[in-house]
Amino acid sequence: MTSTMLREIGEAAEAVGRQLGHNVDRLAELGARLRALDPPLVATIARGSSDCCALYLKYLVEIASGIPCASIGPSIATLYRTPMRLGGCVSVAISQSGRSPDIVDMQRAARRGGALAVALVNDVASPLAEETEVLLPLCAGAEHSVAATKSMVAGLAAGASLVAAWREDQQLADALSGLPEILRGQTAAPPTEMLEQLANARSAFVLGRGATLAIAAEAALKLKETCAIHAEAYSAAEVLHGPAELVESGFPVIAFLPSDAARQGMLPTLATLADAGATVIAIEAGGADDAHRLATAKVEATLLEPVVMIHRFYRLAEALALRLGRDPDRPRNLRKVTETL
């Protein structure tokens, strides 16, 4: 029987295609507003997987424009009740359900503080949508799996669309149009040998650099959630500063290797970890799968590589959960709506 998680991974292509069609006009309008506003700062508001999506947006904004992007802790609004000073800034809230009370409160505080309030939300009939000036629906459709996949891919695509519209980046916009086709073609199961290597792991590192750091964080979250493997994300530039002390023979290191400037910085770190005994698995564009390599489809814009990579990775997480005798749709300690726990 097919898991709900696997079925929804397969629906990501359709979700992205639907979203790109639906948001054309509002993206053009938002892009023009952002160029007129020329904000000194983008503030993001999100939790969990959506916060990984916010981190992707941060790298895109900073790489594309040099404008700094800050994740604002909801506690500033909900616990400390400090009025935020965000005059002339833009706030971007990201949420699948749009119902987490602290995210809604923080968006309200950002707007009161002077920010242009934008939101990337899947459920448009949500409280978050009401606190928002410019809504970008994710159009992922209802998501039933506890492990969010298609809404996450849709969120990443929405972030990239926002940046493409703002910066009038035609190359990124063109690459986005081709994304549904690329995701549709990416259906191969991960190699069995790779699953065997990972099946005995209690802990793991997931590495990225630049924009792939955002999906390393998301991948680590998914390995915890679906496989109960204690995977932790690190920048390849940080992992040798102290965390590397965990590495012993066979310790898995999963690396999201982009083809941009960050790649060359990651390779020596992976070699050092391999020397210390780590089993390194690379997720990268092109080539063929093998025991140490999960090959993703190629995409025309390097900034979109993280979207294609995490989509490919989701199949690994799902297959690994099954290999471990776990039901990816029924984690032991978790439910879909976190507030009720």
Add this chain to the structure above:
Amino acid sequence: MTSTMLREIGEAAEAVGRQLGHNVDRLAELGARLRALDPPLVATIARGSSDCCALYLKYLVEIASGIPCASIGPSIATLYRTPMRLGGCVSVAISQSGRSPDIVDMQRAARRGGALAVALVNDVASPLAEETEVLLPLCAGAEHSVAATKSMVAGLAAGASLVAAWREDQQLADALSGLPEILRGQTAAPPTEMLEQLANARSAFVLGRGATLAIAAEAALKLKETCAIHAEAYSAAEVLHGPAELVESGFPVIAFLPSDAARQGMLPTLATLADAGATVIAIEAGGADDAHRLATAKVEATLLEPVVMIHRFYRLAEALALRLGRDPDRPRNLRKVTETL
């Protein structure tokens, strides 16, 4: 024989006292400049433990002023070479050695981008000091332990001093003057039963909320570095979103419980984790140590609690390393200067 780590934990009080005396005039001058500048954003530049210190500064700035604070990934300058747009902003670089090339490059890029470049540095004869307009020496003295402790406590105190001077917060300034005395009195070893509980752990969560999230991140790093325990930091508001799937009987959860508004938000989360089987250890001000509680000295300003708490925690990390038969001064995979790895 006393470990270098333990000796340097004991030197933190003296370091903070020395720093407070040394920086009086430059803090007053910096405070006046920051009030005149009234920056829309504080950008921080740091890695490893220093990045945990930057996270503490972020909470202090946002709670005290509502001005957003963003950690800027050095890769934006070193790999992607995007010119940063930081006109009218302040950048704060934090580093013990002041020698990490990417931190130095990023500070240079921030300055070129228009930021007032401030640095918290222990080694004042460092390249980072040269790229900096306003230098706040940490005055921690030479640090020999691989696991930084006194320079970290000194960095947190410098961050709080910066905020006190900027906001002319006399209550925080007064509490800072009393900090060396409080740290000097905090010398008790952690309870043996607590060490026994932690000795079999492979993984752990370290939780904080608000400003204690910053030291949760630092504590998790230290448990990896000195004890090879895979400890990961989470906001108490995030941990139930997916990570909780790791929790099984006896899974350790170390919680830095502040006495401010964040406390009430943390308690139900700890109860949920305990119900799932977790062994919860709280680090909080006042009372007596027991198997589930590490008592810290009380401090007059709640924003300084994280400083006192992490200082108390360092003794736990050191004692646990010894209990595990490890030399806290000689990790297997790490060296003091990370660049050479």
